[in-house]
Amino acid sequence: MIPTPHINVAEKGIIAETVLLPGDPLRAKFIAENYLDNPVQFNSVRNMYGYTGTYKGKKISVKGTGMGMPSIGIYSYELIHFYGVKNLIRIGSCGSLQKDVKVRDIVVGMAACTNSNYANQYNLPGTFAPVASWELLRKAVDIAGQKGIDVKVGNILSSDTFYDDDPEDWKKWARMGVLAVEMEAAALYMNAARAGVNALCILTVSDSLVSHEATTSEERQNSFTQMMDIALELA
Ligand SMILES: O=P(O)(O)O[C@H]1O[C@H](CO)[C@@H](O)[C@H]1O
Numbered sequence: 013m014i015p016t017p018h019i020n021v022a023e024k025g026i027i028a029e030t031v032l033l034p035g036d037p038l039r040a041k042f043i044a045e046n047y048l049d050n051p052v053q054f055n056s057v058r059n060m061y062g063y064t065g066t067y068k069g070k071k072i073s074v075k076g077t078g079m080g081m082p083s084i085g086i087y088s089y090e091l092i093h094f095y096g097v098k099n100l101i102r103i104g105s106c107g108s109l110q111k112d113v114k115v116r117d118i119v120v121g122m123a124a125c126t127n128s129n130y131a132n133q134y135n136l137p138g139t140f141a142p143v144a145s146w147e148l149l150r151k152a153v154d155i156a157g158q159k160g161i162d163v164k165v166g167n168i169l170s171s172d173t174f175y176d177d178d179p180e181d182w183k184k185w186a187r188m189g190v191l192a193v194e195m196e197a198a199a200l201y202m203n204a205a206r207a208g209v210n211a212l213c214i215l216t217v218s219d220s221l222v223s224h225e226a227t228t229s230e231e232r233q234n235s236f237t238q239m240m241d242i243a244l245e246l247a
């Protein structure tokens with residue numbers, strides 16, 4: 013079934029096997045315009061822009077996913093099952109839950125806790141632990157090391173809520189050593205696990221729930237380039 017309901021591409025090969033997935037479609041546009049050679053826009057359905065180009069000679073795509081697990085669930089499912097995507101690398105923003113994880117630091121999600129019921133669809137006789145692809149994780153950490161970029165690797169939280177009824181709730185996750193909160197990685201990791209493909213989530217800290225420091229929305233859209241430098245090398 014291509015084109016799919018949410019990606020208007022009629023041929024499989026137009027989308028690369030490795031796709032970078034920012035939540036913000038304008039971050040996808042920024043990456044295509046500033047990093048890719050010969051970028052071609054392949055999707056504009058719902059303004060959830062997608063582009064394919066080359067980076068250092070290797071074919072790579074970048075596509076917005078929107079916010080939240082239902083949204084990345086749809087896009088990652090269609091990319092995997094209809095377009096043959098094998099490596100899905102989320103590049104997002106997150107809120108720090110720890111004092112030593114500072115604004116603009118890079119966090120790599122080794123695993124993703126969640127308060128979502130996304131795993132319910134699998135009818136498992138227990139609780140699933142969504143984890144990153146070891147190969148992508150190892151490669152990303154190696155690339156960061158070669159580039160002299162410090163990354164914090166650990167557990168993250170994928171939350172269904174940005175505005176929590178109890179504004180102190182995050183402290184319970186912080187007590188369990190969770191580094192940062194975002195809203196998509198757990199669903200991405202589950203879709204990838206179910207399909208036997210690779211996923212990784214690389215984040216830049218946009219704000220701190222601990223110190224209340226925050227970046228601007230413009231900075232979230234157009235900067236955070238170290239995270240992009242690492243992700244692009246994964247193609
Ligand atoms: O910057 P992105 O990738 O959208 O990620 C984070 O930002 C959004 C909330 O502002 C959520 O999607 C969250 O996961």
Ligand SMILES: O=c1cc[nH]c(=O)[nH]1
Pocket residue numbers: 105106107108174193194195218219
């Ligand atoms: O989901 C998110 C993303 C950035 N900052 C947060 O506090 N939460």
